Amino acid sequence: MHKGRSPDEAERPQMSGPGSRRTLVAAIILAALLMSHPRHRWADLRRYLDDTLSPALSEVARPGTGEHVLPLPVQAMLALLRGHGVNSYRVSAKITADPLIYQRIVESAWPIRPDRTATWYITFATEALPASCRSLDRQDDVVLARCP
């Protein structure tokens, strides 16, 4: 078994000079081309600059921004929960059954926690409220109710 330092990099053959630099630049360009068709990349870049970068620059350093990526019903639920100073909530069966809505509201509303015993109840307007519940507010198709 060998112990201690081995022959160092300086002793190894090194490629340098304009030839290797040209190969390096060609390698980088080729790698970029391999990833996708340049025309698609250009279209993506234009879309990115117009639709993503400009709004992001104005939002990046502000608290709570970027939630426009959430589904619209989730944005409505967030507005209702925050508007009423809710600490914990439960949701209707239809919301629970839809992972796209349920997972998004759980993670985006945190630290407002989901709790099966909570008195605040969120449901879609198309669903019937449980007998003991009283509708308090509505935003778009989402209803916030109180169920004592």
Next chain:
Amino acid sequence: MWYSLAVLSLAWPYLAGAGALPAMLHRARPPHSEVATFQFFAAVWSFGLCLNYLLLLVFGQLSLVIGIGASLAIVMGVSALWQWHERFRRPRRLTSWALAAGLLLACLVAIVLDPLNDWDARSIWFFHGKMIFFSGGLSPATGLGLNIGYADHAEYPMLVPGMAAEIAYVVGFWNEYLPKFALVLLLPVPILAVLSLRNTPRSMLIAIFAFTAIPGSYLLNGSMDGYLAVYAGAAALFLVDWLEGGGDETLLAAAGALGVVGGLKLEGQVLYLALGLSLILLTSFAHARLHWPRYITMALALMPFTGYIAWHVLQHRWALPGEGYKLANAWPRIFKPGALWQIAEGALLDQRVLAASLVLGSVVGFLRLRRRPLRSATWIPLLAGLLYLAGMFAIFAMTGSDLSWQLRTAANRVARSGAILLLIAAVVALREYERSDACVTS
């Protein structure tokens, strides 16, 4: 915005200073070549990431973690700079560093200015970060393991969620942009790994392909799969460098990258097994010679794994739920050719694995045409890649979830680490040819 940028820019000296611990204790001469410098800085950065993770798991409270981390970073960073101030006075070739800085800046814009939108990133990784931020730290009160109505995998490692929470803590708020800066802080190691191939441009081309096309959008969107793949690739590359006599800094760089692998995702454990087994097989059967490091280096090389161990201890103490993989689930599938084919198609015949195999096959064919033998070190990433893919096959067979759903949602992502290891084997094989070719022509 300028305040947030100024605060976030402190993360660079914070992690570099925290990573200076091995540099100080090691008391080695500063790296003596450009390639060794890249490897050394990769070791420093990954040690910084691992030490920060360990502090989070040990102290829990964010204010304490950042306070202790910053104090350590200042003391160790200043000491390391003082120790090597002669070195830093001399100007070196700056092209590679400028290229790395430009690439980091481009990635910073692409990552941070795109709000969190990926499913796993929102439901798991950055959700855990948000939990840690709002509870002020990582503790039983964070909310991990609560019945929230879906599987948020509270047992998943916390290296990136922890950094996301720290970032939100220092800027003072949570939004869907800035916590993603944690991903940017993971980029220096893979960039330095690619730059360490600067003297062998053809193998560097394959490495650029491996470190960009294989992880793809998973480097930007907040899922950990892309970073697991690039860190697996970087670790394998540094491990081979060490086996080929690269010195202590390559062993520390490999250990640091592996430490990060264990802090990213549970599949990191499969990578540990795959790389460990391939190393054992190679030293046992191919009589590969190990370049034993000094005792202090060996001790330091264990440090990056302390976060991985500490998280397992906390998981046990907090009784966090585990994944639903059981051997009993695999038995019925073993006797069903349809199920086996389904797993093979998802995990092994992934397009990235096929592309990587094609590249590796082409390189091996080229070397055979030139009558050049494969170096034994090439077998490390190759065997590790094959073992990892075999491990993934077994894990999918053991899933307690619906197999089709599991394969559809996960196979494409986890196969990337296997694909990148196959490409690193191609890099190592071609690099040796380029070195010997340079010797012949010079």
